[in-house]
Amino acid sequence: MVEQSAFVLHSRPYRDNQLLVDLLTEQDGKVSALVYVGQSKRSIKKGLLQPFLPLKVSLKNLSALKKISQIESSAKSLVLQQDHLYSAFYINELLIKLLTDGINCQVLFNHYGETLVKLAQKQAIAPVLRQFELALLDELGLSFDFSPVFEQEAIAFSYIPEQGFVAIYQYHQSFNSPQANYFDKQHLQQIAEQISTNELQGNDAVERTFKRLMRHVIAQLLGNKPLNSRKLFLSSR
Known part of the structure; x- marks a missing residue:
């Protein structure tokens, strides 16, 4: 058993006063682990097993699942509110659905922690999410090749x-659809330049295009299954 940093992504009741917890860990990547929390509503472990609280955990291997043998907080919980909170739930859901269990992803783990800090600081949401989505795609072995966008004489491009x-060479009415x-x-071209300079904030039109592009790519990875966290944004409007 090795102590390592971790964050709770999601937890749910299992059986016999246990929780099944999805963790993002510094050394083991995404893992699912059991933890006994007892019957008391004031259980210390229940209080610790909350999203966005930096933790130190020790995991013990069982037959099919891991078990959390030790757990403690390593810093204060990050305070997130409204759309910044919903954005944090969004990235948690992406990690749960897209990461393979048990594969070290320390760079992404560090980026996740930095993203939560930025959201807690109420930084502009769009560039923070775009940076995290790009880091996640990189972890999944995906990256954008923007060379056709600069080399081909087209009016637009599909992905x-x-x-x-x-390349798309003729205008079509569906260009104006948000889902197109x-x-x-x-x-x-501007998005490519932003990525190369790591300055992911431009005018509103470019920002909307960047958001649509990332949503399209992520939807393909999810098999076009809806994300529950997006409903939080809609319900707050």
């Missing part, structure tokens, strides 16, 4: 998994 950006898989050439 197709396994192919990348595909068409992206303005100049916007994509």
